[in-house]
Amino acid sequence: MIxxxxxxxxxxxxxxxxxxxxxxxxxxxxxxxxxxxxxxAQVDNQxxxxxxxxxxxxxxxxxxxxxxxxxxxxxxxxxWFVVRHPLLDVAAGxxxxxxxxxxxxxxxxxxxxxxxxxxxxxxxxxxxxxRFVSVPVRCRWRWWFYRRHWHGVMAVARLAPTYRGRIVFPxxxxxxVTGCTDQVAVRLVSGQSPADFAARAEGLAHGFRAHVCRVRxxxxxxxxxxxxxxxxxxxxxxxxxxPAQVNLKAxxxxxxxxxxxxxxRLHGTHLLIAGAKGAGKGSYLWGLVRAMLPAMAxxxxxxxxxxPKLMELAFGRALxxxxxxxxxxxxxxxxxxxxxxxxxxxxxxRFAGKQRDHVPSAEFPFVVVMVDEIAFLTAYQADRKLRExxxxxxxxxxxxxxxxxxxxxxxxxxxxxxxxxxxxxxxDKIALRLDEPSQVDMVLGDGARDRGARCxxxxxxxxxxxxxxxxxxEADPDPVRVRAAYVSDDDIRAMNRxxxxxxxxxxxxxxxx
Numbered sequence: 001m002i003x004x005x006x007x008x009x010x011x012x013x014x015x016x017x018x019x020x021x022x023x024x025x026x027x028x029x030x031x032x033x034x035x036x037x038x039x040x041a042q043v044d045n046q047x048x049x050x051x052x053x054x055x056x057x058x059x060x061x062x063x064x065x066x067x068x069x070x071x072x073x074x075x076x077x078x079x080w081f082v083v084r085h086p087l088l089d090v091a092a093g094x095x096x097x098x099x100x101x102x103x104x105x106x107x108x109x110x111x112x113x114x115x116x117x118x119x120x121x122x123x124x125x126x127x128x129x130x131r132f133v134s135v136p137v138r139c140r141w142r143w144w145f146y147r148r149h150w151h152g153v154m155a156v157a158r159l160a161p162t163y164r165g166r167i168v169f170p171x172x173x174x175x176x177v178t179g180c181t182d183q184v185a186v187r188l189v190s191g192q193s194p195a196d197f198a199a200r201a202e203g204l205a206h207g208f209r210a211h212v213c214r215v216r217x218x219x220x221x222x223x224x225x226x227x228x229x230x231x232x233x234x235x236x237x238x239x240x241x242x243p244a245q246v247n248l249k250a251x252x253x254x255x256x257x258x259x260x261x262x263x264x265r266l267h268g269t270h271l272l273i274a275g276a277k278g279a280g281k282g283s284y285l286w287g288l289v290r291a292m293l294p295a296m297a298x299x300x301x302x303x304x305x306x307x308p309k310l311m312e313l314a315f316g317r318a319l320x321x322x323x324x325x326x327x328x329x330x331x332x333x334x335x336x337x338x339x340x341x342x343x344x345x346x347x348x349x350r351f352a353g354k355q356r357d358h359v360p361s362a363e364f365p366f367v368v369v370m371v372d373e374i375a376f377l378t379a380y381q382a383d384r385k386l387r388e389x390x391x392x393x394x395x396x397x398x399x400x401x402x403x404x405x406x407x408x409x410x411x412x413x414x415x416x417x418x419x420x421x422x423x424x425x426x427x428d429k430i431a432l433r434l435d436e437p438s439q440v441d442m443v444l445g446d447g448a449r450d451r452g453a454r455c456x457x458x459x460x461x462x463x464x465x466x467x468x469x470x471x472x473x474e475a476d477p478d479p480v481r482v483r484a485a486y487v488s489d490d491d492i493r494a495m496n497r498x499x500x501x502x503x504x505x506x507x508x509x510x511x512x513x
Contacts (some may be wrong), residue, residue, distance in 0.1 A: 083240050302368070415434075430469050
């Protein structure tokens with residue numbers, strides 16, 4: 001027997017010994033001075049000193065009301081599905097009409113015609129077939145895969161909190177499929193943050209059968225999980241073909257993790273490349289030079305190569321001397337950098353009050369100052385005056401050169417602040433294999449490693465890890481895994497042999513500046 005207690009005002013304390021009801025198992029107990037609302041006290045214990053357990057009242061809903069509500073819900077969902085899928089509605093209507101007039105032979109004929117049309121579309125316009133057929137089907141298939149595993153993975157990863165005795169799961173959103181990765185949109189539970197998902201990234205990767213999971217911030221209250229199903233960077237890439245047109249804001253250097261081309265920007269920015277010995281820094285330097293060759297031959301781009309190591313850039317010394325300058329001795333490098341500063345300031349005086357953006361031309365070409373092993377010039381060389389001259393020139397170029405068409409591309413092994421204290425003046429950064437986890441945030445900025453840039457885990461095997469790294473752009477705080485194409489010695493010899501000065505009009509795309 002369960003008795004209901006309404007609002008009661010009691011001016012006395014309950015007795016020390018509780019009176020028993022007729023069945024000796026249930027009693028009505030009031031232990032609070034002010035009891036409000038509909039509450040039930042149920043005690044199923046013979047011990048008179050046991051604490052009462054309060055229960056909410058149970059109301060029995062009539063069965064016809066339950067059926068009515070379910071029917072209304074079903075009708076609403078069907079109507080909403082029809083509104084959201086007009087093409088599917090039309091297709092279903094046509095199939096029904098064919099079946100009513102022609103029976104099953106008509107349906108077979110429709111299926112044959114549809115299959116033939118898909119085959120023709122695949123052969124004639126593969127881009128349309130991918131856009132309207134294969135990609136949507138793959139996205140839906142992968143969404144169904146994640147839907148099947150969603151609740152289990154979220155619960156085990158402790159990303160499904162309990163609220164008022166009910167488990168609340170993050171909402172699975174749109175799934176975008178590329179050649180090697182899945183981008184899964186997730187609506188967070190109120191109170192969650194992207195850091196909660198980033199801390200569980202490894203468990204999410206294993207739960208969804210992916211190699212790596214990276215969490216990227218999206219709109220407020222949502223994140224995007226990037227799940228890598230297949231590593232597109234596991235094999236070395238040969239040198240990319242020399243482009244017919246040059247876009248200084250999108251130079252093809254390698255490949256991204258999702259299989260798309262990695263396009264590096266030089267015009268209007270500066271680039272810092274950090275990596276341990278044998279990490280593949282030279283692949284990025286020569287990849288940039290190779291992508292700019294037509295513009296260099298046309299006189300629109302000049303490259304000032306600083307090579308204190310005398311090993312990497314010296315292989316293309318003839319190329320740089322034809323289309324720029326080359327220096328290897330620390331004193332000569334300091335003179336080269338100071339001359340570049342002088343030319344940059346003279347150009348700035350010419351542009352003052354006339355234009356704010358630089359457009360490459362034969363009179364004012366785009367100048368790339370490429371420095372290999374910059375740490376030796378700024379920290380390790382014995383001559384203090386040369387160190388100060390070099391550092392002052394580099395600081396001036398990185399702070400004033402972007403607007404007038406000067407770009408600094410620097411490579412180093414040790415990213416510590418005392419080695420290069422101007423590293424924050426490089427808006428775009430690439431981190432290759434590094435020796436310590438703390439160096440990742442030194443190069444790419446705070447929080448980069450938590451977002452998935454595990455540079456210390458890149459393999460030291462040249463076949464597997466050379467040229468593999470993470471790039472972080474000024475406009476995008478999320479690091480992207482990339483790999484540069486390998487430019488061999490034979491490729492550099494061919495570049496030296498075949499690309500001299502060209503009198504023709506430069507082949508450079510509009511808007512490259």
